[in-house]
Amino acid sequence: MASLVTPELIEKFVEIVGGSYVLYDQDSLTQYGRDETEKLLFLPEIVIRPRTADEISKIMILCNEHKIPVTPRAGGTGLSGGAIPTKGGVLLSIDRLNEIIEIDEQNLQVTTETGVITEVLQDAVKAKGLFYPPDPSSKGSCFIGGNIAENSGGPKAVKYGKVKDYVLNLEVVLPTGEIIWTGANVLKNSTGYNLTQLMVGSEGTLGIVTKAVFKLIPYPKQDMLMLIPFHTLESASAAVSAIFRAGYTPSSLEFVEIDALKIAAQFVDSHVVPVDDSIAAHLIVEVDGNDPEVLMKDMEGIAIALDGFDIGEIFFAEDSQQKEELWKLRRRAAEAVKSVGYTVEEDTVVPRAKLPELIHGVKDLGVKFDFKVVCYGHAGDGNIHVRINKEGFPNSYGHPEMEEILNELFKLVVSLGGTISGEHGIGLTQKRYLSLILNDTHVRLMQGIKQTFDPNNILNAGKIFD
Amino acid sequence: MASLVTPELIEKFVEIVGGSYVLYDQDSLTQYGRDETEKLLFLPEIVIRPRTADEISKIMILCNEHKIPVTPRAGGTGLSGGAIPTKGGVLLSIDRLNEIIEIDEQNLQVTTETGVITEVLQDAVKAKGLFYPPDPSSKGSCFIGGNIAENSGGPKAVKYGKVKDYVLNLEVVLPTGEIIWTGANVLKNSTGYNLTQLMVGSEGTLGIVTKAVFKLIPYPKQDMLMLIPFHTLESASAAVSAIFRAGYTPSSLEFVEIDALKIAAQFVDSHVVPVDDSIAAHLIVEVDGNDPEVLMKDMEGIAIALDGFDIGEIFFAEDSQQKEELWKLRRRAAEAVKSVGYTVEEDTVVPRAKLPELIHGVKDLGVKFDFKVVCYGHAGDGNIHVRINKEGFPNSYGHPEMEEILNELFKLVVSLGGTISGEHGIGLTQKRYLSLILNDTHVRLMQGIKQTFDPNNILNAGKIFD
Structure with missing residues (x-):
């Protein structure tokens, strides 16, 4: 493939973001040529690390004019190859957009740049007694921008919802260079098509999200965790809907097959879960709220709802250390099993x-x-x-x-x-x-939307659909 | 304006839906020519009342071929004129799509046609212990389809969210006649652009929603209601954010200015609220959950959070009759003040x-x-x-x-x-x-989306934007 990124263009990119933030050495190209998806590598021609929406706008105007493929990249922890620069061209990293702009305690909202690490954002709002629930297992390294691109969930989604349920407003640089806000910083909005929700889950194909406004909720003061062992996969998986049918909504309800748990326990050198060869899988059940008595009743109620299922002895996490260790096992399961x-x-x-x-x-x-x-x-x-x-x-x-x-x-x-x-x-x-899952009509509609946002098909082209 | 709906077309419409469901007498045209928006009337040429998505598809194919404007109409309770047939042509009423198809107690979901009245759906799922929260004040006459079109909220939205927070999947007849499902009946979905959310709030301009799958939640077993009088508008409105900042999320938090309350009380002949000329406005605060002790603590906590605001004596609704009467006052406020x-x-x-x-x-x-x-x-x-x-x-x-x-x-x-x-x-x-609120770029994007879905601009054309 002939090089699209000419020396003249590189010079212009350097003018926009500064020389230190335009990279084309082999190490950088390799580093930015993969994400966490399997073992895939596609090299970009150049990596650009802008600091602002304005800089991104200028880059997009140039790339749009010269029809250069641009692949946006957040934390690079994706599992479907969304940030892999399959078309070469420009890899645009948002890692320098890493400022939390405002935690609005009056309105329970946060405005943040999208290169902020998810856990950093969670910790910052938690320090004010507030909660931003969506946290994928990669929360320690993934970025808010990537979470928006994939409409990420995580273990709390079962009670608290996904990214889409917290986004109020997004600042987006369009492939054509315009910068828009998609909505308003309000809890309800029926003002034209929901461009905010259209951006969420669009995997970086419609625009580069540079700022996000999320609603927050009060941080639940208490939580309790139990690990329920099941002797068969069937009973473990059937128990899940039984819990909801009994009227409970756990703040997390995770399934872990025994092999995954054993591998993870070895990987992180944990001995919190007793080894028992008769177990096929566990459910991790967490409840949260403000009143420990209510939570205790919920835990008991859930245990009663599972009467009749083929379970072993329930393990209650007694302190925050045990809870953390259980969560570590669950969160690092993917990494652990991948390693073997x-x-x-x-x-x-x-x-x-x-x-x-x-x-x-x-x-x-x-x-x-x-x-x-x-x-x-x-x-x-x-x-x-x-x-x-x-x-x-x-x-x-x-x-x-x-x-x-x-x-x-x-x-x-x-x-x-x-x-x-x-x-x-x-x-x-x-x-x-x-x-x-999608027929020709779905794809025609999605292609039409893509064409409206990105007439030259330069932004993350070839992702989701051709 | 020359008639677009020729006798030949009328004959075809009659073939599709049957003669009883194609109306063009003056009374029908007048009845379907207005909604609850101010005092506006625009007559359609013809009213069609199909029974199925398949019939609607056939109608749309004909109208698309002949470029006949089609205005979809649900309950006709809209307040922004969305269902008014300003372009004449066909008024397509979904009132016969009125079947609740399945309440899935295993997965806590309901599948319904969209001509079902909101309150009818709520009552049907409540009978199974389940809750579909979004209920506009017009819940006794508005349709689910209209609620989807406007992304309706209602008094429970503050805790439970709007229509967009419950929709999992929609059956949609496109302006070009194809019938699609926008998603899947699952709680999480990152499979292409979110067409489901794009339809919600699109005001009947992108397609006619014929079926909807909503997630449901367990019906909260208890609620408590109080009416808090304030001596100034300032204190009443400032108190709202104070309640949330104190860590409470009421299931409803409504503001009613005293004049609206007085007019509504007269309108429905209610004497539940004591008349006191020193009061400027009330907040109606409801909390819900499963444990009455917790709710009582919440009520007390909220009252304490309002210490220092300029309030009168708080009125606690003692029984379901008092609660209903307070809600009736609030729900009928719009109708009442309109009447005067x-x-x-x-x-x-x-x-x-x-x-x-x-x-x-x-x-x-x-x-x-x-x-x-x-x-x-x-x-x-x-x-x-x-x-x-x-x-x-x-x-x-x-x-x-x-x-x-x-x-x-x-x-x-x-x-x-x-x-x-x-x-x-x-x-x-x-x-x-x-x-x-929206600039030229926003409108260009929305027009592009509209063009993708409705290339001949026949469906509710001229609504939202030109």
Whole structure:
């Protein structure tokens, strides 16, 4: 491919952002050429690290004029290849947009730049007694901007919702260079099409989000956590909907298959969970609120709701250290299982009561296609991450046999009324399976929207759909 | 205007839906030519009342081919003229799509046709112990489809959110006749652009929503209600954000100015609220949950948080009859004040802590432009309905002097960081003020989206923007 980024353009980029923030050495190109998706690498021609929306606007105007592909990148922790610069061109990193602008305690809102790390934002508002709930497992390194791009969830989504439920207003640089705010800093808005919600989950294809205004809620003063062991996968997955049907809404309800837990425990050297070979999976159940008595009643009620399921002895986390250790096990499960060969992660989601059929079907596929598989994830939302370990097939992308497996997996998901991504997005690697869930009309509408925002198709082109 | 709906077309429409459901007598045209917006009337050429998405698809294919304007209509209770057939042509009523298809108690979801009355849906799910919270004041007559079109809120939105927070999936007939489902029946979805959220609040301009899948929550077992009188408008409006800052999230937090309350009390012949001339406004505060002791603590905590505000004696509703009577007063306020001349209703929304400045500014405008005005609404969301009574100006639409007044009002709203509609939409009557909040780029994007969905601009054309 001929170089699109000419020396003259590089000079202009340097004028806009300064020489230190335009990178084209091999190390930088390699570093910015991958994210956390499998083992994929595509090099950009150049990496630019602007500081402001205004600088990004100038960059986009130049790139739009010269039809240069631009791939925006937040924390680089994505799992569907959304930030991988498959078209070369410019890799635009938002890592320097890292200021929390205002925590508005009067209106319970925060205005932040989008290169802020999710956990940093959470900690800053927590210091004021406020709560921004969406936190993917990668919260210590992912950015708010990436969370917006993928409409991220995390373990609290079951009670508190996803990014889309907290976004009030976004500052966006369009591919054509205009800077807009998509809404207003208000809790209700029926003023034209909801451009704010259209941006959320659009995976960096419609614009570069540079600032976000989120609503916040009071931080719940108390939480309690228990770990419930199940002797069969069926009972663990069936128990999930039973908890909700009994009238409880846990603040987290996570499913972890025993193999994933064992691998994670070894990975982080944890001994908090007793090893018991009769266990097939655990549910991690957290409740939160302001009144410990109410929470205790909730915990008891949930335990009663599980009477009749095939469970072992419930483990109550006694102090914050035990809670943290349990959460560490859950949060680092992906990293742990990846390290031992489970490199392909899929982000299935089905109606909650269909979880037993999903888990059962996944295991059947493993037998049929000869792969090892572990499941874990946000069971309360019906959102299960499926990690596959098939020797010789570290990637799904570009490997026909693995693609066939995933095609079967997603057919199963769709047959259960689910969809192919709950929170990771389609990006690059899931694009191939999109036609299982979206038809030509859907894609025509999405392409039309893309064309409206990005007439020259320069921004993250070829992600989600062609 | 020459008739677009030829006898040949009428014959085809009759073939599709049956003769009883194609109306063109003067009474029907008049009945379907208005909604609850001021005193406006535009006659359609013909009214069609299809039963199914399939029939609607056939109608749209014909209308698209012949470029006939189509105005979709749900309950006809809109307050921004969205369902008024300003272009003549076909008025398409969804009132026969009135079946609740399935209440899924396993997954806490309901699938419903969109011509179902909101309160009917609420009651049906409540009978199963489930809760669908969004209920505009018109809940007894508005339709789910209209609520989706306007992204309706209502008094529970402050704790439970708006329609957009409950919609999982929509069946939509596009202007070109294709029928799509916008998402999947799952709680989390990151699979392409969020067409579901794009439809919500699009005011019937992008497609006709024929079925909706909503998530439900367990119905809270208890609620408590109190009415707090304030001696000044300033203290009442300032108290709103104080309640949230103290860490409470009421299930409703409504503001009612004393004049509105008095007029409503007379209108419904209610004597539940003691008359006291020293009172300027009330806040209606409701809390809900499962544990009455917790609720009582919340009520006490809220009362303590209001210590130092200029309040009168708090009235606690003692039983469900008193609660119902208070709610009746609030819900029928709009109808009541309209009946005595407050015909122009505006739907302002600002960040919560800006309410005192909004109310104060509204009153100043009343003095400056010589009109009477009452305010009431969903103060917890910063969403205040402003009702104007100016002799000789029953409408805003097409009355330059009233338009000047509203222009000033909305400039104030925007200067406070707010927007011009919180839950009523832009429709016909608010279109004139859109440029105060959206610039040319916003409108270009929205027009591009509209063009993608409706290439011949036949569906509710001229609403929101031209």
